[in-house]
Amino acid sequence: MRCANCGFQNMPGSELCGRCSTSLGLATAVIDVHPPRASAAAKRLRRLLPVQRAYHRAREVLHADDAAARARHLTATLPPLPIFVRLIVPGWAHFFLKQPIRGHLFLWSFVACVLAAFFCLGSIWSGIWLGMAFSVHSSAALDIVTQTFTDAEVRDRIVRSLIVSAVLGMVVYWPVLRLIGGVAQPHTIESDLTPFRPGDVILVNRWEKPRRGDVVVYTVPYFGPRLIPGHGHNVFWYGGGNIDRVLAVPGDHVQCDSGQLLIDGSPSPWQPLNPQPLPKTLSMTMPDGRYLILPSAAPGQVNLQDANFWQTVGSISRADIVGRAYLQTHPLSQFHVVR
């Protein structure tokens, strides 16, 4: 029997080639002959993000540097690429290595800590839970690194744990926290702003441009008694943090006719959070960079019906608007989407 690989003439009845050990019954063996294929999207992604190439290049560069022998030794602790990439989610690498119990333990501990941090947003507990989530994540990563290199000394393991935590912090947590700081910044209500109570926590999206109808958190720079022009006497101007609905955006013409709000001549579908203190008469065009937000939730102005007063306090500049409030997370009994 002639070997298909090396051409060696074997004795009849042989199962393997005597020279190269290739199976001689290969022609009729049951083997899948269709190769795995990459999808067009995967190929495009590989072109855009050549992760594999960059990984090998980094390894080569680090290994080529003779001056940094210690660093080279530490980089040898990098696990193989498929495992290394999966360190981004705690437990994923364990599932990949067929260690489902550890995988479930790390993953669900992490999820529990993150959820606890979410529900405690705005309090010190949020930071504590988030720190615990980070610890679980870095422990999962360190567990993988330690499993990959079992012969390392204790000092090496400590250094590795520090490196793993630092890399995770920089690559995963710092960008995520930056993102959350932009789109889900917790804001604690400090005073009685109906319908919210002191201590309520609201998530605020700082990156979104305010639109008509959005409930926004904003700050009024002045707090205390102040003479309102045309009003004739001092009123208590409520300053500080406030929350209410955007009724008009720059360029809108606002009219208030016997308690009904008209924007550019049409009745507005939006009302302030507490519609009672709407001015009887009001007519103004919103200047550039200023939004109409009537401070209906703030205490102290309920009985003031003067149009001049509302023009002054209702025109809020873009810089004073913190962001759009979209979710109340605390207390849990009040968990709801802010509309």
Place this chain on the structure above:
Amino acid sequence: MRRFDRLEFEDRQQSAQTQLKHEPLARAEDHDEHYWVKAAIDDRRNGLHESALRHYSRALEMDKSIVAGWVGQVQMLIALAEYPEAELWSRKALELFKNNVDLLAARGQALCRTGDLKNAQASCDAAINQQGLNSFPWVARGELMLARNEDIDVYCFDKAVQFDNDWLVLLEIGAIYLHYGRAAKGLQRTRAAVERAPDHAYCWYCQGVCELALGMTGAAEKSFNHCLQVMPKHALARKSLDELRQNRGVMRGFLRRLFGSS
């Protein structure tokens, strides 16, 4: 009757792919594995890598002991830029055909494209050390040298051409140079291929691609036109020519020449 071989008759202008497509399916079942390997090689020589891959698989469905089928599959996966898949498949094939020269070289090439030069070096070295060398291990080794920016790539490629003087070897070397952004060196090899096989559309197409990468739009247009003369239904050449005509302009040509590959 060789002197009549290059006469252009209407029916001879049909591509190999078109001929295969028109073949009735009932007849296709009658063919043996050697027919499909030959069809795959024909497709490969026409630059139809996807079709060649299918034909190699078809040949292997009939006989899994055809080494050329496994090697061809890996080479086609590399040509289709599916490098991790090619590496995986070459490993599987090497389990079946231990220390096969071409499979080792193909694995080296796939590893080289994924950037794992260390393992690629080991694979190429193992291929070169085997008996029964041909041109492919030298092509793979040349690519490795090119990836490492070592100057002996030319020596390896010349060695490959010494082993096999076929125009396809030259063209594959040209494609490797193009992949690593050395279009000038690639053009040199593809020109040699065109000189050897001016009646093959794929040679003209590759030459056009190299010229285009160097910003030689006029020459590229001529090459694509030659390609379409030889094979009027060459879709890639038609597409490249259309793009070239749409992007024509002195400034664009100048910029392409300025920032084109070396």
